[in-house]
Amino acid sequence: MHALSKQELHNLGMNIVGKKLQEMGYEFVAINSELKKHPQFVLYKKGEPTIFVLVKVTANIQSPKEYDVLWMETFKNHAVKQNAKVWFAGVGIANAESIDLPVFKDQPYYVAFDDFIEVI
Numbered sequence: 116m117h118a119l120s121k122q123e124l125h126n127l128g129m130n131i132v133g134k135k136l137q138e139m140g141y142e143f144v145a146i147n148s149e150l151k152k153h154p155q156f157v158l159y160k161k162g163e164p165t166i167f168v169l170v171k172v173t174a175n176i177q178s179p180k181e182y183d184v185l186w187m188e189t190f191k192n193h194a195v196k197q198n199a200k201v202w203f204a205g206v207g208i209a210n211a212e213s214i215d216l217p218v219f220k221d222q223p224y225y226v227a228f229d230d231f232i233e234v235i
Contacts, residue, residue: 118217125150128172128206131228136168153190165199172206176214176227179207191235201234
């Protein structure tokens with residue numbers, strides 16, 4: 116069995132978030148799936164400001180919405196200069212049999228992702 120790498124887990128989370136954004140009617144101006152590169156999505160919808168979406172994938176399915184507040188302040192400043200909104204998507208992904216095990220390719224897993232946090 117192949118345990119997913121951090122990048123593979125991140126890509127899985129990106130797919131989950133991207134699908135939800137498409138269902139919400141957003142167009143993707145830019146997508147960046149590289150780890151630690153932000154934002155992951157730059158969105159466009161006619162009549163709305165640009166939205167930067169930051170995606171963080173974690174094994175913590177209890178509280179995936181937690182983020183580094185200091186780091187977010189820096190990013191918020193960047194977004195304000197761009198006249199953009201910032202949304203945070205915390206995605207928890209864990210092995211379906213045991214949260215102590217890694218997520219394996221082609222094996223069941225839990226996803227904890229409800230909605231976006233509108234930061235600004």
